[in-house]
Amino acid sequence: MALLEVEGLVAGYGAITAVKGISLHLDEGEIVTLIGSNGAGKTTTLRAISGLIRPRQGDIRFAGRSLVGLKPHEVVAVGVAHVPEGRGIFGTLTVKENLLLGAHRRRDAGILEDLERVFALFPRLRERLGQVAGTLSGGEQQMLAIGRALMAKPRVLLLDEPSMGLAPFLVDAIFQTIVEIRAAGTPILLVEQNAAAALEIADRGYVLESGTIVLSGTGAELARNDGVRRAYLGEL
Amino acid sequence: MFLASTSFWLDQVVNGLTIGSMYALIALGYTMVYGVLKMINFAHGEVFMLGSYAGFGVLVAFGGESIAGPMVVLAIAAAFVGAALASASVSVVLERVAYRPLRNAPRLAPLITAIGASIFLQFLVLDVTGAKASFYPRIFPSGSIEVGAFRITYLQLFLVGCSVAMMLFLYIVVQRTAVGRSIRAVAENRTAASLMGIDVDRAIVTTFVLGAAMAGVAGVLWGLFFLQVRGSMGFLPGIKAFTAAVLGGIGSIPGAMVGGYFLGLAETVGREALSAIPGLNFPNEWRDVIAFSLLVLVLLFRPTGIFGELVSRRA
Numbered sequence: 001m002a003l004l005e006v007e008g009l010v011a012g013y014g015a016i017t018a019v020k021g022i023s024l025h026l027d028e029g030e031i032v033t034l035i036g037s038n039g040a041g042k043t044t045t046l047r048a049i050s051g052l053i054r055p056r057q058g059d060i061r062f063a064g065r066s067l068v069g070l071k072p073h074e075v076v077a078v079g080v081a082h083v084p085e086g087r088g089i090f091g092t093l094t095v096k097e098n099l100l101l102g103a104h105r106r107r108d109a110g111i112l113e114d115l116e117r118v119f120a121l122f123p124r125l126r127e128r129l130g131q132v133a134g135t136l137s138g139g140e141q142q143m144l145a146i147g148r149a150l151m152a153k154p155r156v157l158l159l160d161e162p163s164m165g166l167a168p169f170l171v172d173a174i175f176q177t178i179v180e181i182r183a184a185g186t187p188i189l190l191v192e193q194n195a196a197a198a199l200e201i202a203d204r205g206y207v208l209e210s211g212t213i214v215l216s217g218t219g220a221e222l223a224r225n226d227g228v229r230r231a232y233l234g235e236l
Numbered sequence: 237m238f239l240a241s242t243s244f245w246l247d248q249v250v251n252g253l254t255i256g257s258m259y260a261l262i263a264l265g266y267t268m269v270y271g272v273l274k275m276i277n278f279a280h281g282e283v284f285m286l287g288s289y290a291g292f293g294v295l296v297a298f299g300g301e302s303i304a305g306p307m308v309v310l311a312i313a314a315a316f317v318g319a320a321l322a323s324a325s326v327s328v329v330l331e332r333v334a335y336r337p338l339r340n341a342p343r344l345a346p347l348i349t350a351i352g353a354s355i356f357l358q359f360l361v362l363d364v365t366g367a368k369a370s371f372y373p374r375i376f377p378s379g380s381i382e383v384g385a386f387r388i389t390y391l392q393l394f395l396v397g398c399s400v401a402m403m404l405f406l407y408i409v410v411q412r413t414a415v416g417r418s419i420r421a422v423a424e425n426r427t428a429a430s431l432m433g434i435d436v437d438r439a440i441v442t443t444f445v446l447g448a449a450m451a452g453v454a455g456v457l458w459g460l461f462f463l464q465v466r467g468s469m470g471f472l473p474g475i476k477a478f479t480a481a482v483l484g485g486i487g488s489i490p491g492a493m494v495g496g497y498f499l500g501l502a503e504t505v506g507r508e509a510l511s512a513i514p515g516l517n518f519p520n521e522w523r524d525v526i527a528f529s530l531l532v533l534v535l536l537f538r539p540t541g542i543f544g545e546l547v548s549r550r551a
């Protein structure tokens with residue numbers, strides 16, 4: 001039994017069916033990427049997992065327990081943290097307040113320790129602690145979004161396009177951090193348009209097209225695949 | 237008149253601060269609910285009225301006019317608690333039955349519902365009471381403090397002091413506690429807040445409760461000062477407090493406080509100052525005209541209020 005299992009998921013908005021019956025899974029210790037072009041349904045899939053939208057059909061199970069019907073805050077409590085597309089930083093709150101909000105549901109004594117752990121990953125955040133988050137640079141905001149999600153002490157991390165809008169050297173840094181987070185014990189479901197970078201660090205991947213998974217395999221297999229190279233890696 | 241005595245003007249300032257305190261307390265409820273829901277809770281004036289009634293009930297239960305000595309303190313404290321609880325309960329029900337079902341409806345829908353709820357509550361109370369006023373027991377010690385030309389009655393001092401203490405309390409809750417942090421997060425981005433593990437519905441209810449508690453206490457202060465309660469009493473203070481919230485910048489908590497005092501002073505000191513101009517005369521009834529003229533002027537020339545962001549951009 002995989003840690004996170006999505007089975008026959010159908011989801012959408014009003015008359016639009018954005019995800020048309022997909023199945024995927026994520027095991028302990030894995031980085032799994034979900035790649036696909038604009039509008040393929042990647043974000044919709046993550047939103048369904050974290051309870052922001054209700055699946056129309058199919059099941060989502062975490063550690064054997066169905067998440068369908070849970071509210072987002074209940075999904076967080078179960079151990080799934082979601083860094084949304086666009087980061088969802090609270091721009092009027094300070095960096096510290098943002099980080100503490102990540103630990104909102106926790107009542108244990110380890111919060112300060114985890115704050116230190118986040119600073120170890122992102123030293124920049126410590127320097128910016130009292131600063132209003134809206135004034136952070138794009139890269140810093142992405143670090144904050146990821147650090148904040150880690151403050152929930154999640155058992156699974158969902159990342160939606162962490163490389164969006166970042167300079168290439170920052171993309172490298174963020175992906176390096178993703179590898180470190182996995183090494184520290186948190187498996188990651190990584191949604192990306194930057195397929196090259198994502199496949200490089202992913203153990204496995206799924207290719208989503210118009211709401212359907214058209215291909216899956218190990219990161220290396222997908223990176224070698226002709227179709228993937230043409231469509232997503234910018235090669236002819 | 238223009239050269240009226242210093243003590244006259246100081247009296248006006250004290251009167252302005254007194255009424256402004258109550259506007260500020262009520263305005264906080266408007267601004268906080270606007271902050272999280274981007275909606276004007278027009279029934280908030282009635283929440284204030286019901287708090288005033290609840291406080292009246294508590295005072296009567298304590299013996300009404302016969303309350304004396306140390307019992308006065310206890311009775312007023314109990315009236316505060318009773319009023320805060322009553323106002324909060326009404327607000328929780330309002331949120332649940334009138335506003336939550338319309339959370340994702342177009343913005344006009346909850347606004348109309350709020351006006352409907354306001355009228356419903358007002359006429360419900362008018363009906364039950366036969367539209368008659370009840371009279372708050374006159375239990376607060378009379379007398380005043382005078383320092384030179386400055387004079388403030390004990391009641392006014394108490395009223396301003398309580399209001400400031402309540403606002404300080406609210407400020408600490410919102411700025412320094414986890415509950416306040418979650419309210420601010422919901423106000424900024426509801427979706428992201430839910431991904432933090434915040435129960436958004438609960439944060440919204442908490443916001444209503446805090447705003448209503450302030451309004452309930454304001455209702456008791458109002459009763460102690462004006463010595464009357466009636467079903468229609470929420471209308472004017474409610475709409476004035478709304479004006480104060482807009483003046484300060486709706487959605488801004490410091491804005492609601494500053495707006496409340498600004499409006500209170502404008503109605504009193506401002507009106508007298510205008511009347512002091514030779515050839516002009518604005519009798520007391522003009523204070524409402526002044527308040528609403530200010531509202532129109534602010535909406536025309538500075539819709540963001542003193543502290544606020546542009547409403548349309550926040551929506």
Ligand SMILES: Nc1ncnc2c1ncn2[C@@H]1O[C@H](COP(=O)(O)OP(=O)(O)OP(=O)(O)O)[C@@H](O)[C@H]1O
Nearest residue numbers: 013016018036037038039040041042043044045193
């Ligand atoms: N709130 C919404 N209301 C209506 N349709 C939506 C909404 N959000 C997304 N869609 C539609 O659903 C489809 C899938 O969108 P989704 O955001 O899941 O794509 P994506 O793979 O994340 O794309 P991108 O890489 O551009 O972020 C698209 O056709 C999109 O237009």
Ligand SMILES: [Mg+2]
Nearest residue numbers: 042043044085
């Ligand atoms: Mg997307």
